[in-house]
Amino acid sequence: MPVEPMTSAVSGLQRLPRTPMNRLSALLRWLAALAVAGWVLTGCQSVISTASPSQPQKAKSFASGITGYNFTNEGVQEYYVDGNYGSNLRSYGGGGSTSCCVRLPSQWQPDLTVKVDWVIGHWTTPYETRKHLSVSEQAACCFTERTLSKTVSIERYEKGGALQVFFLPGDEIKVYVSNMDLGHEDHPSGMAYPERPAAKP
Structure with missing residues (x-):
């Protein structure tokens, strides 16, 4: 006489008769469940390892403020580094403003460069000879300026800091990255703050 399936009063699930085929099916289901659980745990462990590394990863880049130093007898009317506005700089001055x-x-990478665009100019006559003119008249008659552009290498740096653009005589440019002000003994340029040459007697 065939055995009827039994119903569990607790779970409401049917119990199948204990036959070799049913035992094999139950074993396969148990192994499949174990494999899925192992896969889920491995995936979770991978996510946890990625999200919480034992050693924090170093940032790949940083935002650097822009400042400039002018070593020329002309005023830098404005300048840009990779299209980002710097400021204006009086002759033999700069720093402070970022x-x-x-x-x-x-x-740092050896091929690291930035594009510097700048407008530089000077008065062609002494103030005494044009002071009677309005500002616009003075600019029209007695001021000359040049618009220049150069792609320049960034000098080697070891850590982050402000990007410092040096405007040098002969329309030369140098670029440093440093947290030190110009004139500090640890500044990578080794240069002093720009000074206006003494007037000739």
């Missing part, structure tokens, strides 16, 4: 920003790699 604008935002360029993105630089955390680790």
Whole structure:
């Protein structure tokens, strides 16, 4: 006489008769469930390892503020680094003012460059000879300026800091990255703050 399936009063599930085929099916289901559980745990462990590394990853880049130093007898009317506005700089001056920003790699690379665009100019006559004119008249008659552009290498740096643009005589440009002000003994340029040459007697 065939055995009827039994119903569990607790779970409401049917119990199948204990036959070799049913035992094999139950074993296969148990092994499949174990494999799925192992896969889920491995995936979770991978996510946890990625999200919480034992050592924090170093940032690949940083935002560097822009500042400039002018070593020439002309005023820098405005300048841009990779299209980002710097400021204006009086002759033999600069520093102090920082604008935002360029993105630089955390680790210096030998082929690292920036494009610097700038407008530089000077008065062609002494103030005494033009002071009777309005500002616009003075600019029209007695001021000359040049618009220049150069792609320049960034000098080697070891860590982040402000991007410092040096405007040098002969329309030369140098670019440093440093947290030190110009004139500090640890500044990578080794240069002093720009000074106006003494007037000739």
